[in-house]
Each structure stands twice: as C-alpha cells, then as structure tokens.
Amino acid sequence: MRRGRFAPTPSGPMHIGNAFTALLAWLQMRHASGTFVLRIEDIDGPRSRPEYAQLIVEDLTWMGLDWDEGPATDGPYGPYLQSERLELYEQAVERLQRRGRLYPCYCSRAELAAIASAPHGLASEGAVYPGLCKELSEEERRRKAQVKPPSLRVAVPERSISFEDGMAGVQHVPPGALGDFVVKRADGQFSYQLAVVVDDAAMGITDVLRGADLLDSTPRQLVLYELLEATPPSFCHVPLLCTPEGGRLSKRNRSLSLAALRAAGVPPERLIGYLAYAAGLLDRPEPAQAAELVPLFSLERLSGEQIALSEEALALG
Numbered sequence: 587m588r589r590g591r592f593a594p595t596p597s598g599p600m601h602i603g604n605a606f607t608a609l610l611a612w613l614q615m616r617h618a619s620g621t622f623v624l625r626i627e628d629i630d631g632p633r634s635r636p637e638y639a640q641l642i643v644e645d646l647t648w649m650g651l652d653w654d655e656g657p658a659t660d661g662p663y664g665p666y667l668q669s670e671r672l673e674l675y676e677q678a679v680e681r682l683q684r685r686g687r688l689y690p691c692y693c694s695r696a697e698l699a700a701i702a703s704a705p706h707g708l709a710s711e712g713a714v715y716p717g718l719c720k721e722l723s724e725e726e727r728r729r730k731a732q733v734k735p736p737s738l739r740v741a742v743p744e745r746s747i748s749f750e751d752g753m754a755g756v757q758h759v760p761p762g763a764l765g766d767f768v769v770k771r772a773d774g775q776f777s778y779q780l781a782v783v784v785d786d787a788a789m790g791i792t793d794v795l796r797g798a799d800l801l802d803s804t805p806r807q808l809v810l811y812e813l814l815e816a817t818p819p820s821f822c823h824v825p826l827l828c829t830p831e832g833g834r835l836s837k838r839n840r841s842l843s844l845a846a847l848r849a850a851g852v853p854p855e856r857l858i859g860y861l862a863y864a865a866g867l868l869d870r871p872e873p874a875q876a877a878e879l880v881p882l883f884s885l886e887r888l889s890g891e892q893i894a895l896s897e898e899a900l901a902l903g
C-alpha cells in the first residue's frame with residue numbers, strides 16, 4: 587500500500603502555493619487508494635507556532651482534503667507532530683555517531699558568512715561547508731568545546747549521487763557538491779534534513795510529493811537514508827505557484843493566504859478549481875470539489891519549476 591504525506595511547517599498561514607502542493611499530494615494518494623498522512627513539522631524554533639498548525643488543519647479541511655493519519659486522528663506511526671518525536675531524532679543522531687558518520691563543528695555563523703563572502707568564497711558555489719572542523723584533533727576539539735558547544739555535521743561520503751525525480755527527471759550530483767551538513771545544531775535543535783528523513787522512513791512513506799524548492803534538499807536526504815540504512819521513498823517535486831512576475835509566494839503575503847480567502851467568503855470550490863486548472867487537471871478554472879478530481883489525477887500536464895498565477899487567481903480573494 588502506498589503512503590504519501592503533506593508535511594507543512596507551521597511558520598505562517600498557508601498560502602495558495604502550499605494548497606497546490608497539498609492538493610496534489612492528497613490526490614496522488616487518493617487516486618492510488620493509498621494512505622495520506624499529515625505531519626506537522628514544528629521543530630523550527632520560534633518560527634513554528636501552534637496557532638498556525640491549527641490553521642493548517644482548518645484550511646485543509648475547508649479545501650475538502652482529509653487524512654488517514656495525523657495530529658488529531660492519530661494512527662500507528664504517531665505522534666504526527668515533529669516536536670513530539672525528538673527522541674527518534676536523538677536516536678538517529680546517536681546511531682550516526684556510533685558509526686563514525688558525524689563530527690562536531692565549532693564554526694560560528696559569522697565565520698561561515700565571512701568565508702562565504704570572501705572572493706572566490708562559498709557564495710559562488712552555494713553554501714558548501716568547507717570542512718574546517720573535519721580534521722580537528724581530539725585536543726583541538728576539547729579546547730574548542732570549552733568555548734562553545736558544537737553542532738554535529740555529517741561527513742558526506744565523497745561520491746556522486748544520482749536519483750530519478752518523478753517530475754524533474756534524472757538528477758546527478760557530483761562528489762563534494764553537497765558539503766558536510768548539520769543534523770543537530772549547537773542549540774540542540776535537529777535539522778529539517780534529519781527530521782524529515784527519520785520521519786518519512788519511520789512512517790513508511792513511499793511517495794514524497796512536494797514543492798520544487800526542496801529538490802536541492804533531496805540528495806542530502808538520500809545521504810541520510812543511506813547512512814541510516816533506510817529505504818528512500820520515490821520523490822516528485824512539483825512546480826511552485828508564483829506571482830505573474832515570477833516572484834515567490836510567501837506566507838507573509840496574506841492576501842494569498844487561505845485564511846484570507848475563507849474570510850472573504852471565497853467558496854473552496856473556486857480555489858480547488860483554479861488549482862486543478864493550474865495543474866492541468868481541468869481545461870478551465872471552473873469550480874470543483876477535491877473529491878471530484880480524484881479520477882482525473884495525473885501529473886502528465888505538469889512540468890517545470892514554476893507556474894505563474896494569473897491576475898484572475900490573485901483576485902480570488
């Protein structure tokens with residue numbers, strides 16, 4: 587049985603771009619008669635707030651999307667709030683540590699930023715950690731640990747990574763392109779990369795359908811699947827909705843939030859119809875219910891990394 591999920595971070599009100607991803611992930615599972623899981627990824631420090639998690643539940647319900655397992659419904663793989671799963675992340679970190687896959691890093695943000703902005707620094711290649719703390723001696727580690735607690739980084743194996751994405755096709759990452767990334771920050775917070783892999787593996791997720799902005803995260807996640815000896819799901823990174831000018835929709839842009847649409851009295855069928863049209867499931871943006879779209883589901887007519895919203899869609903609210 588296939589298992590898919592929607593895994594939002596409750597750091598703001600859901601906007602229609604999030605709704606687009608949620609609709610597609612839900613349709614994919616309902617079409618496949620699979621199980622749909624809602625997982626709230628709320629370990630992102632002060633950015634995540636319980637009231638936004640509540641709003642997500644209300645927004646999805648308003649859209650007509652239901653879930654088989656999630657915070658209120660619970661289920662065999664719970665809890666479904668990441669903040670209640672910290673023990674699992676700690677166990678994974680300990681497992682990686684026992685296998686010698688992690689090393690402590692004492693670099694501060696300021697130091698890393700300085701390296702990144704130096705001429706020919708990190709910025710040109712993306713933020714790849716240059717491995718400064720990788721070869722420290724035990725003595726140096728002890729000395730540095732007295733000054734500040736370390737973050738923990740994965741020593742990423744020096745080889746290329748290839749995978750096939752359901753939307754973006756074959757992806758190839760050359761050795762060294764990822765850099766050693768953090769799984770646990772100095773303040774004790776676990777990173778998104780670690781938590782998402784631990785959870786998708788522990789929850790038996792077979793299909794990850796999410797926004798194209800996370801395509802770049804996938805190779806790091808594949809490294810963790812390998813090091814934790816877990817089977818990765820199949821990945822499909824769907825285009826992001828963007829403004830007519832190609833700009834990013836943001837959770838701060840409240841006029842596009844579902845809460846604002848609801849407050850303005852927009853019927854959910856209008857939003858769903860528009861999203862289905864943007865996904866190529868309908869020929870016109872006519873009102874539709876999510877459940878009516880299940881037999882029509884296909885990803886064939888979607889491509890690319892972005893779909894520009896029309897002025898009409900922006901005027902929904």
Ligand code: GLU
Nearest residue numbers: 593594595627782796800
């Ligand atoms: N929590 C992540 C976000 O809201 C998405 C995680 C995922 O789908 O892998 O951006």
